[in-house]
Amino acid sequence: MRHLPTRSTRHRVVGALAAALLGAAGLGTPALAAGAPAAPAAPPAAAPAAAPQLDEGLALTPPMGFNNWNSTHCRAEFNEAMVKGIAGIFVERGLKAAGYQYVNLDDCWVLPQRDTNGKLVPDPVRFPNGIKAVADYVHSKGLKFGIYTSAGTKTCNTAGFPGGLGHEYSDAQQFADWGVDYLKYDNCNNQGVDAELRYNTMRDAVKAAAETTGRPIVYNICEWGQNKPWEWATGVGQLWRTTGDISDNWGSMLSIMKKNLPLAQYAGPGHWNDPDMLEVGNGGMTGTEYRSHFSMWSIMASPLLIGSDLRKAPAAAFEILGNREVIAVDQDPLGKQGTVISSEGGRWVVAKEMADGSRTVALFNENSSPQRIATTAEAAGLPDAAGYRLRDLWQHTDANTAGTISATVPAHGTVLVRVSTDRKWALLPPALEVNADEGLMAEAGETAELTSTVTDLGRTPALAVSVSLTGPEGWRIKATSRSATPALAGGSRLTTGWEVVVPRTTPTGSYGLTLTTKYHSLTGQRLTTSAPASVHVVVAPPAGRTYLSDLGALSAENGWGPMEKDTSNGESKAGDGKPITIGGQVFAKGLGVHAASAVAYYAGRRCTTVTAQVGLDDEKGAKGTVAFEIWADGKKAASTDVLTNAMPAQPISADVSGAKVVRLVVTDGGDGVDSDHADWADLRIGC
Known part of the structure; x- marks a missing residue:
């Protein structure tokens, strides 16, 4: 085991260490490198020699x-x-009552x-009016106030605002x-100073x-996981x-x-993994994607720091951010x-x-088409029981299940449920799962065939069950087969065939x-549940050799941008790439992607x-x-070794004879996603 210096030793030596490293780099002391007189890197003489113990009452739930x-x-x-406007909105729109309390400034609040x-x-x-006046205003609303600086000579903005390295106590x-x-x-701008020393010094200073003020300060280490x-x-x-930083x-996300x-074991009261702030309301994602963002941050017990200007945010953003049942999962x-x-x-x-x-369970769909996702109460960690209460935290509905937790989840969507043992489960209506064939494709003018299934997941029967399909x-x-039944017993299914004629x-x-099922419970409740399905209208590639970039993709999943x-x-908006x-x-010609990536094309078996x-x-x-891979109808047809930027373009060729769908996959090479700008150059399909 590596033995670290004691806290008191660490905060006495960090200033000297920082000065030595900066001096070696020709930058002088941290304070002088920032263009200001040096403040003491160690506490004043009157300060106690040993750092006070961490206040265990801070951030017992994620901020x-x-x-x-x-x-x-x-x-x-x-x-x-x-800042004052946000504080007012917290109170007026019920966000304070829902648990939001910190109004925090980021970079650029200070002079250079x-x-x-x-x-x-x-x-x-x-x-x-200065920072104290703003903090006082925020406090007057019953809220808390936060600020930003960097563990370096300057902050992250290119304007070069002063950072805290060498000025921690001041x-x-x-x-x-x-x-x-x-x-x-x-x-x-941390000048290579050891991260633990830098962050421990500010911990002790804070x-x-x-x-001295009686006001404890929550301390967020924004070290990017490096x-x-x-x-x-x-x-x-x-x-x-x-x-690293999140983008909208x-x-x-x-x-x-x-x-x-994967870092779940490290989180707990007073010590949280922080995957960065929320983007809900900024406009770069769909409502479904923002609900997934909020759901997954909550189930990961992440800090929930709103990153949108609430003065401009749409009502839908407030509906997501204000969902108290989802917030309760986080908190x-x-x-x-x-x-x-x-x-x-x-x-x-x-x-x-x-x-x-109880257990909260997220069924999260990474894919760009609806997917059936399923698990069980046992797999989620609940004990065996005759029946369970299934609470949908976005629909705000209750049902009973015999133990199966499943749903058809929209593209990029999340179904978030809370599952518990409940002696009164039999009084709840049964949970009905509705799903249809996935990956349905049809050419214009064709008739596609689709099968839907309605399954009673509960212990009690569903009565007067009917299903409809709209497009x-x-x-x-x-x-093309029965679409209604007088009763559907627990564990039973209603299977219906459909013909879908594409104009x-x-x-x-x-x-x-949209598949919609209507039914009654034993207690007379009338219920409706629905699920998404999709048809991809396709055109077969022309005869000869064709650039795939000239054809429309069935789907395109991309790591960044x-x-x-x-x-x-280019990692950001469409059209920001280079040759x-x-x-x-x-x-x-070709495709520019970023790992992890998967792009699918219709080949039509031609x-x-x-x-x-x-x-x-x-x-x-x-x-x-x-690494690059070519897949034909779910089978890997060709692949490369791990490629680096030092290598010239490598040829890849695959036999895709008889395949209905071709998928082009790029993985991260096994070392995580970092600057993995991958090119499918001169990409062609022969038909």
């Missing part, structure tokens, strides 16, 4: 509140009026230079004097300053970032979720982070133990269908080969490792 960064960055709209005493100076344009005292309740301590803070930061801060898109999920006093039960094929099951003995206007849909003029693309046609992947370049060779030149795009320099 909830607001941070401006995701919506404003350093734009002029980030100012005193905004300290004053002659080495103190931080609030920007007088943004905050004309800055912490300023924060405490202003009434700060929460500190986000970032990781930029604790000492808080003792040095695995989950392994050492318990007892240093109350939460620590596990990932599906790929970013998904990638961050996947990094945070459960037992403090367990949900653990992964299964994740095959992008169909995730995550279960969280709750203080009352886009102009589509003809009819049942000849229908453009290619995915079209949603959207898949790009004939350019590289495809591998090993100095430029290609006019094609024989797929060929490409593949590799990492030159735009990321020496970074990135990936």
Whole structure:
């Protein structure tokens, strides 16, 4: 076991260590490198020699509140009026009552230079009345106030605002004097100083300053997971970032979720994994995706810090952020982070133990089409019972189940349920699962055949059960077998065949269908449940050799940003890529993706080969490792070894004879997703 210095020894030596490292780099002491007189890196002589013990009463549940960064960055709209406006909205729109309490500032609140005493100076344009006045206003609303700085010579903004390295005790005292309740301590410009030493020093400074004011400060270690803070930061801060910054898109949210999920063992009351702030309401994702974002952050016991400007957010954002049943999952006093039960094929099951003995279960669909996802109460950790209560936390409905937990989950959607043993389960209506064939494809003018199934998951029968199927206007849909039954006993099914006629003029693309089941319970309740289905209208590739970038994809899953046609992947908005370049060779045609990626095309059983030149795009320099795979109807037809940026374009070819669907897959090479800009150059299909 590695023996670390004691806390008191650490905070005495860190200043000297930082100065030595900065001096070796030609930067002088941390304070001088920031362009201000040096403040003491060690506490004043009157301070106690040993650091006070961590206040165990802080952040016993994950912090909830607001941070401006995701919506404003350093734009002029980030100012005193905004902060006060958010505090008012917390109270007026019921967010405070729902548990949100911190109103936090991020970067750009301070001037680029300290004053002659080495103190931080609030920007007088943004905050004309100073920081204490803003904190006092937030406190007057019964809320708490947070602030930001970095464990380096400067913060992360390119303007170069002063950071806390070498000024820890002075800055912490300023924060405490202003009434700060929460500190986000970032990781930029750290000059190579040991992370544990940097964050321990500010921990000690924050604790000492808080003792002089009587106001404890929640300490957020924003170290991006670079040095695995989950392994050492318990007892240093109350939460620590596990990932890089989140962006307002599906790929970013998904990638961050996947990094945070395996760290469940490190979370608990007073020490939380932090996968970064919420994007709900910023507009880059759909309502379904935002509900998934909020559901998964809650089941992971993550801090819930709203990242949208609530003065502009739509009503739908408030409905998501204000869902108290989902918030209760996040804020459960037992403090367990949900653990992964299964994740095959992008169909995730995550279960969280709750203080009352129940389990919250998330059925999360990573895919771009509806998927049936299922588990059991036993797999979620509940004891054997005759029946269970199944509470849907988004629909706010109760049902009984014999133990199966399953649903058809929309594309990028999440079904979030709370399952418990309940002696009165028989008084609840049975849970009915409705699903249909997945992956249905049809060419325009064709008739597609579909089968739906209604299953009684409960112990009690469903009465007067009927099912209907609806689709886009102009589509003809009819049942080809029975679509109703007087009773459906527990465990029984109603299976119905359907004919779906796709109009000849229908453009290619995915079209949603809706299955709706109506039924009665034994107690006379009339209930309705529905589930999504889809039909992808396709066109077979033309004869000859065709560039796949000239055809429409069935689906495209991408690690960061959207898949790009004939350019590289720019990680953000569509169209932000550059010419495809591998090993100095430029290609006019192809696909630019980012691991982990899967792009599917309809081959219609009429094609024989797929060929490409593949590799990492030159735009990321020496970074990135990936591997390429070609799949034909669920079977791997070709693959490469792990490729690096130092390699030229590599050929790949696959026999896809008779395949209905071809999938192009890029993995991260086994070392995580980092700058994995992958190109399918000169990508063609032969038919």
